[in-house]
Amino acid sequence: MITDDARLVDAGACQVETWMRFNRGGRELWALPGCNLSGNLEITLGGGRTRDDAEGRATDTVLQAKTLFKPLETNGWGAGLVVGSVRNSIIHANANLIGDVYAYVPVSFSWRDDRFVLHTNLGTLHDKAAQRYRMTWGVGTETQLGAATWLVAETFGQNSGRPYWQVGVRHWLVRDRVQVDATVGDRWGGDARQRWVSVGLRLLTARLLD
Secondary structure, three states: OOOOOOOOOOOOOEEEEEEEEEEOOEEEEEEEEEEEOOOOOEEEEEEEEEEEOOOEEEEEEEEEEEEEEEOOOOOOEEEEEEEEEEEEOOOOOOOOOOOEEEEEEEEEEEEOOOOEEEEEEEEEEEEOOOOEEEEEEEEEEEEEOOOOEEEEEEEEEEOOOOOEEEEEEEEEEEOOOEEEEEEEEEEOOOOHHHOEEEEEEEEEOOOOOO
16 A cells, blocks of 8 residues: 555564556566664665656665654554655656655554554655655555455545545465555546556564564
């Protein structure tokens, strides 16, 4: 999901989130490894490779830090702060290593013993190429369908242009260790040319760092 949650990887543990996204005229492959180094600071460093029939191939590099003001509690709520940068090899080819810089606040709410969770994001993005700031937002939900299966849905966008939506299924192959998901998404009011399908894999470790 694009909409983030008010959760962190367990203290001293790491994760790798990977996914492939397919749309008409292109595809993307992403890998985002991250570790919770101190108990309340999750650092992510990774990126993606994209291929577009019109624009060619590009590489995105992501560096992100996430902390929590209040961890999400069952039947309660949580909030945090995320700051990061994403650099595109085509858009930022003539710039320094810093690309677009972003920050947002994820706030999550839990109901029915975590069987339904709502996530909201509100933040800002500095578009380096356009030299302007954009407001970013997202609203997502997780609804438990079975012991290890969840329905996920979200809508997200910026303060200009039509927003996007995405819906799919997430399933634990190994509880708290191996997770797979599949989604379909599009732009509100868009057509089949903007539609995408994605499949993802998430791997989590036990505590590695003391």
